Amino acid sequence: MFEYTEKIREIVKRLLQDRVVDGVIGFRKGTVPMMNHPFFMKHIEQVPQLYWDSWCGVNLANYLPKRQDKVAVVAKGCDSRSIVVLIAENQITRDQLYIIGIPCKGMLDRRKIYDTVRTRGRDITDVMERDGLIVVTGKDFSLGLDRNQYLQENCAICLHRNPVIYDELVGEMVPEQEIDRYEDIRAIESMSSEKRWEYFSKLTEPCIRCYACRNACPFCYCPQCFVDESKPQWVGKTIDPTDTLTFHLLRAFHLAGRCTDCGSCERACPVGIRVRMFTKKLEKDVKELYGYEAGVQLGERPPLDTYRPEDPQDFIK
Amino acid sequence: MAQWEPKIIALLCNWCSYGAADLAGVSRLKQPPNIRIIRVPCSGRVNPKFILASLRKGADGVWVSGCHPGDCHYIEGNYYARRKFALLKDFLEYVGIEPERVHFSWISSAEATKFAKVAEEVVDAVRKVGPARYLVKREVEVE
Numbered sequence: 001m002f003e004y005t006e007k008i009r010e011i012v013k014r015l016l017q018d019r020v021v022d023g024v025i026g027f028r029k030g031t032v033p034m035m036n037h038p039f040f041m042k043h044i045e046q047v048p049q050l051y052w053d054s055w056c057g058v059n060l061a062n063y064l065p066k067r068q069d070k071v072a073v074v075a076k077g078c079d080s081r082s083i084v085v086l087i088a089e090n091q092i093t094r095d096q097l098y099i100i101g102i103p104c105k106g107m108l109d110r111r112k113i114y115d116t117v118r119t120r121g122r123d124i125t126d127v128m129e130r131d132g133l134i135v136v137t138g139k140d141f142s143l144g145l146d147r148n149q150y151l152q153e154n155c156a157i158c159l160h161r162n163p164v165i166y167d168e169l170v171g172e173m174v175p176e177q178e179i180d181r182y183e184d185i186r187a188i189e190s191m192s193s194e195k196r197w198e199y200f201s202k203l204t205e206p207c208i209r210c211y212a213c214r215n216a217c218p219f220c221y222c223p224q225c226f227v228d229e230s231k232p233q234w235v236g237k238t239i240d241p242t243d244t245l246t247f248h249l250l251r252a253f254h255l256a257g258r259c260t261d262c263g264s265c266e267r268a269c270p271v272g273i274r275v276r277m278f279t280k281k282l283e284k285d286v287k288e289l290y291g292y293e294a295g296v297q298l299g300e301r302p303p304l305d306t307y308r309p310e311d312p313q314d315f316i317k
Numbered sequence: 318m319a320q321w322e323p324k325i326i327a328l329l330c331n332w333c334s335y336g337a338a339d340l341a342g343v344s345r346l347k348q349p350p351n352i353r354i355i356r357v358p359c360s361g362r363v364n365p366k367f368i369l370a371s372l373r374k375g376a377d378g379v380w381v382s383g384c385h386p387g388d389c390h391y392i393e394g395n396y397y398a399r400r401k402f403a404l405l406k407d408f409l410e411y412v413g414i415e416p417e418r419v420h421f422s423w424i425s426s427a428e429a430t431k432f433a434k435v436a437e438e439v440v441d442a443v444r445k446v447g448p449a450r451y452l453v454k455r456e457v458e459v460e
């Protein structure tokens with residue numbers, strides 16, 4: 001991973017020197033282990049702070065809507081697809097961007113690491129990566145963990161690890177996975193209505209309506225979100241189970257045909273709700289009904305912004 | 318308690334299905350009294366929020382009806398609506414709302430008999446699954 005960091009710094013330095021961009025959006029090392037944060041920079045002196053490892057899960061496309069300047073942005077596969085969607089939605093133009101593409105090997109899930117380590121009652125002070133191993137260090141222990149067991153759920157089933165658009169790559173393209181993305185969705189589809197209702201009621205029960213999932217998403221850029229509307233108030237603002245579920249249904253529906261399954265919503269959720277169980281269903285339907293995958297093709301119209309006269313309509317009387 | 322009767326919200330396009338409802342009435346066609354009609358300018362105007370709001374407020378069923386493909390007063394509103402509804406219907410079923418509660422149809426302003434027939438079908442389907450159970454916002458008693 002260190003090669004990526006080096007390469008990012010090298011590219012950014014050059015871009016700033018040649019004044020190709022006004023600013024750069026990348027990552028810098030977090031103050032706690034496994035939490036790198038987005039880094040906005042303009043000056044060459046800041047270049048050494050740029051950083052990359054497997055804890056850069058935040059989708060940086062989230063900082064692009066309605067920008068006026070020209071920026072370089074570090075983008076993994078999912079981030080690059082999000083950029084494609086944002087361009088289609090006129091939130092930014094391609095000329096405003098210099099995309100530093102990251103061929104991605106999957107981001108890691110800090111919660112899984114904590115689960116493994118904390119059950120043994122130990123705090124983590126440092127986490128490093130070496131040859132497919134994650135080395136977790138604490139006060140009086142050091143533990144080697146198999147990287148593949150600790151991928152974020154969305155990364156384990158990601159089909160587009162390589163950026164779909166970029167100006168420059170930081171390394172060789174990585175092999176893409178061939179995998180069934182919808183196993184869990186099909187399992188739910190095969191349940192009875194009662195069981196499904198039960199499943200989703202339980203899933204959303206711990207939600208505290210903090211909207212971190214919404215804020216982390218690059219596509220939740222509406223100046224006024226439906227959750228803030230008050231006259232009429234379509235969605236109740238309380239944590240009553242009906243209100244909470246309504247919020248989740250509408251949030252997910254607003255992402256139909258747009259969500260790139262970057263997983264930012266899930267990693268942002270303070271109570272660990274698997275909100276992708278909603279968005280992924282819509283993603284599956286959009287693919288099956290309209291043969292569309294979000295952000296894979298620059299210039300393609302979003303599926304709910306277009307139609308074909310022969311679209312399926314068996315459900316209409 | 319009197320026998321339960323389903324309450325159904327019908328969102329009807331002004332240019333076709335609403336006209337069909339009108340014509341069905343004028344023609345004295347027999348129709349179930351369970352439908353509460355809300356007139357909308359186009360099926361494309363129907364926001365998923367309206368459907369969720371109906372269910373949240375206790376409607377036992379929701380029915381959206383617009384112009385046949387190709388006949389939209391605004392040329393293509395119903396084509397966009399069709400995609401939106403296809404996804405929404407499946408999505409609501411996915412989280413547990415029974416398929417019998419949410420209905421869509423294309424009915425032109427001349428199809429009064431179709432209107433009466435579909436109205437029967439919708440009411441029968443909703444009757445079969447009984448009073449709304451899911452997504453109804455229950456009022457909380459405050460002492």
Ligand code: SF4
Pocket residue numbers: 057076077078079104105106107154155156158159160161162261262263
């Ligand atoms: S979803 Fe794909 S591209 Fe995005 S971080 Fe995970 S593996 Fe990388």
Ligand code: SF4
Pocket residue numbers: 059216217218219255258259260261262263264265266276279
């Ligand atoms: S809904 Fe979640 S997974 Fe989908 S694009 Fe938004 S943040 Fe990413």
Ligand code: SF4
Pocket residue numbers: 206207208209210211212213214268269270271272273275
């Ligand atoms: S981040 Fe989690 S707790 Fe917060 S609103 Fe979203 S699902 Fe609910």
